[in-house]
Amino acid sequence: MDVIVRPTPELRGEIGALSSKNYTTRYLLVAALAEGTSTIYYPAHSEDSDAMRRCIADLGAVLEEDEEKIVITGFGRHPKDIKELNVGNAGAVLRFLLAIAALSPDITFVNTYPDSLGKRPHDDLIESLQSMGVEIEHRDGKLPITVRGGAPKGGKIRVSGAVSSQFLSALLFLTPLLEEDSEIEVVNDLKSKVVIGQTLEVLEQAEIVIHASEDLMNYKVPGRQSYQARDYTVQGDYPGSAAILAAAAVTNSDVKVHRLMEQSKQGERAIVDVLRMMEVPLTHENGVVHVLGNGHLKPIEFDGDAATDAVLAMVAAAVFADGTSRFYNVENLRYKECDRITDYLNELRKAGADVEERQAEIIVHGRPGELPGGVTINAHYDHRVIMALTVVGLRCQQPLVIKDAHHVAKSYPGFFDHITALGGNVEWVENGTL
Template sequence: MDIIVNPISRLQGDIQALSSKNYTTRYLLVAALAEGTSTIYYPAHSEDSDAMRRCLRDLGATLDEDDTKIVIKGFGAQPVLQPASKQLDVGNAGAVLRFLMGIASLLPEVHFINAYPDSLGKRPHHDLIDALEQLGAEIQHQDGKLPITIKGGKLKGGAIRVSGNISSQYLSALLFLTPLLSEDSTIEVTDDLKSKVVVGQTLEVIREAGIIIEASEDLMSYRVPGNQRYAARTYRVQGDYPGSAAVLAAAAVLPSDVTLRGLTEDSKQGERAIVDVLRMMNVPLTHEDNVVRVQGTGQLSAVTFDGDAATDAVLAMVAAAVFADGTSRFYNVENLRYKECDRITDYLNELRKAGANVEERQAEIIVHGRPEGVEGGVEINAHYDHRVIMALSIVALRAKQPIRIKDAHHVAKSYPQYFDHLTALGAQVEWI
């Protein structure tokens, strides 16, 4: 479905932040890896987290859910592909695929299908495949892409090398897996490590589940004792900064009085930086008692920002910078190219259609702000990417004419209620 986003003059209201998708998927996984029953309060509901739920059931976990919590009886270190589940379908969820590629290596054979050939199906996984093969898995793939068949069941720990140059999710997959192996393991990250903050989230969740992992200060090397077992625990999911970044940026580009609740001030989510960046752009806001209040004027200043630690908020920041006074620069963001789409080239091409003045480098986005606004009045392609959809909607709210965003229903990958929340704040949208 497409959506038409109309220009508006003001946003106002009070909403509760979505629960964190990143923490939900990680808590679901460690709960399934525990031998016993865990409870997760306020889990996120999105296509990604639902894909993790579905696959964990297919691997033998039992999940019971009500309005506030999910109770999981785990399969421990012995997942078993259920008779009715001949293959795993992770949908369009890259993190879910990569995390479960590691866990699937404990099984004799698992086949991951290619449900989204135009999105996740285009993304390579060579570095994780190479690391799992170092542990003894045999993997069939299409030049590193889906469909992927893993033949495992006889893994041995040891010295593992994995590149972090494309994604930190490869490392996270190994951190979830290696504590379950009989032997001790060491993991050395080669090249570079993107999104170190997200690795910190992985380590935080794993340690909450009772696992011991020794990490170097720079997060480039690890010692993982073998023969460990995940413990059943009770978890509480915090508010989601990546999705909230779009709402906060929308409030920043218009006259507004928007309150967003449930965003922990000391969160380890790198996208928490959206609050600091908006302050740097001279947006009036407060952040106290887990509540962010934006009282926007629509007047913003340009900013320069290292986006590596806040990857999933960068597109929203760029959307705000479209209307800033001056030239903004977002650097160290090459990993945006390896997401659901090329979030640099594809996104900037669509911004240009709407009237934005933007430039790209291999690892940079440069925005020449237009405080007078952009023309709009066009149809733009979000490339099936939830983050691109949200970011383009921010620009559409302040365009001079309505903008039609193609395939906007894919926002459900991470934030199914996004347009409902915008509408509650005063946005005018029409589904087509």
Template sequence: MGSLKLYPKNLKGEVKIPPSKSMAHRALICAALGDSVSKITNIDLSDDIIATIDAMRSIGAIINNNSEYIEVKGINSKDLSLDRDYERVIDCNESGSTLRFLIPIALAFEGVTRFVGRGNLGKRPLNTYYEIFDAQKIEYKYKEDILDLVTSGQLKSGEFEVKGNISSQFITGLLFALPLLQGNSKIIITTELESKGYIDLTLSAMKDFGIKIINKDYKEFIIKGNQNYKSKDYRVEGDYSQGAFFLSADAIGADVNILDLKEDSLQGDKEVIDILTRMGVSIIKEEKHTKGKVQVLKSTLIDASQCPDIIPVLAVVAALSEGRTEIINAGRLRIKECDRLNAVTLELNKLGAKIEEKPEGLIIDGVKEFNGGVNVWSHKDHRIAMSLAIASIKCKEPIILEEYECVSKSYPHFFEDFKMLGGSFDEWSMGK
């Protein structure tokens, strides 16, 4: 893995934000479960999206990548003859979405499925599914701390009780699978539901592909069985979780026009707009672009429960704001690609930030600028790497970012866009 020497240079210009990874996962899955051929446009082949494409191929969909779109022949196409009762391997790489979405989907079909993956994926809890397996007598075996899960059996319709204060990915996985089953089902949420925005994205995509779900105030979801996903052409909207990096850059002094952010988006990470507004950033929305302008950055309270993915870069903004910012309800950041609360604290404090790590969040006292002049580490986490790159524009001295290539997980062209906007960096040899 390589390193970059990042020089303190401000960013200016126009950038097209990559398509929403969250919506791309969902569109590909719905299309792959469809009854004909779909064309998915505006989609980037990040590592996570490739994992979901390969996973749906394992289930039986035929997926071809063309230069302008991805063509998906759904597994319920009338002229597609599948052996549904066989042993399949689904390699999730490091994609938590792929893993948690695909477990119930694979169990909607007969056969044995082995789920494998890399990095910290094996440490992400799957107890919600194990409890369902036990209740429905679905056979399974797994290894501790590495992803090697084997399931055998078929998911049955019925009532499913799921906690709302764990990952919404479990609920999404069930929502995808249950309409395919013979009987009707109900998902009962037993606690307050976090990350409602992600559930909204799931329901929106499923509706677009012809699936009807009754949402009873996020407390119950009523799912009729024997439904069919209807194939269609679908354009993936821009990603607010990636737009957050350049909106945050604007907040700390850059001048970037950001293209392809949908104003009426259902993405939970759109909350970056509200949070930055509270911090003193004026968000300017014009017909084709969005940008932020700021006079004085001020502290605020940030609730991470509905938008965990944008917290690392918002911590950069908070570290350069007047006063004390508190980030709460962020415990789930500890089980992402790395422990993001710990990583943000360690790496930004190296730069001269004043961050105190708490079990469920961060306390950040603002400084005027970062010092730089040090080596920082991505922790092999794409969002940490990109956040540190944004932080570099407000450093007094260059920084060296180690293992930067992990951005390929979600935003493969990040450093190309960063350089196109005026960011300056060199490949750096560590002398090894």
């Protein structure tokens, strides 16, 4: 399904932020790795979190869910012996479960999204697992991948953090369950350190002990630990809310988004600080971000590594700033569902934006007025690109058609419902053209 986004000068209203996808997937995993029954309140519903639900059930966890919560009886350190797992298009779920699959004798991760997740590399994690005695068959680090494990060994482990922090998170979930103590050394830099903070927070809540160095590059992990069954409450999601807040910033708005904790460890919380730097009128109190947008924005420079999943929404806002903005240290955007630098900027140019790319930078020459629009654009099956292009479409002179916009469900199934509730002029169509 495609979406037509029509010019929308004003947004008004209040919404509750969707629940955090990152926290939900981590809570689902630690609940599955516990021997006992855990309860997760307000879990996210998205393609990613649903993929984790499906996969842990396939691995032997028992799930019961109602509108408020999900109750999970875990399989502990003994996942069910199955032959295949299908993670859909969920990169984090794949990487976390590649590590957990090392506890099983033989699992093949199938490739059902060859044009998206099927193109993403996982070599860094594969090499680490192989150093632990796990036999892995793969195609240049890409799906399909077969893991033949059963008896992974701890000890000294090295992992590159240059492409993704998810490889390190995967090892942090696995190593506490091993017989041996482990020492994990991160080499070649570590992207998205803030997200590692989320992993460590969830592990601590599950009563797992991990000793991390201050720079998050070295870890001592005692072996023979057990995940404890617990109750968890999922906080509101900043990555998805970033697009809502950016939309409010570029229009005349009076928008409130609830359930966004001021002290959250989500790096994408920086969207609030970035909009303040752009002189967008807003307040953030008692978990509510209140934007009184007037469409006037100042350009900024921002290190995007700590807020990777909010950068595209920030760029969408910067398209309408009065001057040139620069987002740097963002190379890992190239290794997501699509190349979120080249692919995204190509679509922005079609809409009329003046943008440039470097290997690790996005440069935006903002124009305070409206973009021409009036084109059909390709979001490359990427939920973050879909949301960010929607922000731009609200402030175009002519409509934008976003192809395959239903892929927004990967993280935020209700995104267009929320945009519509705030007054956004969007319409679902089949095979939309202009």
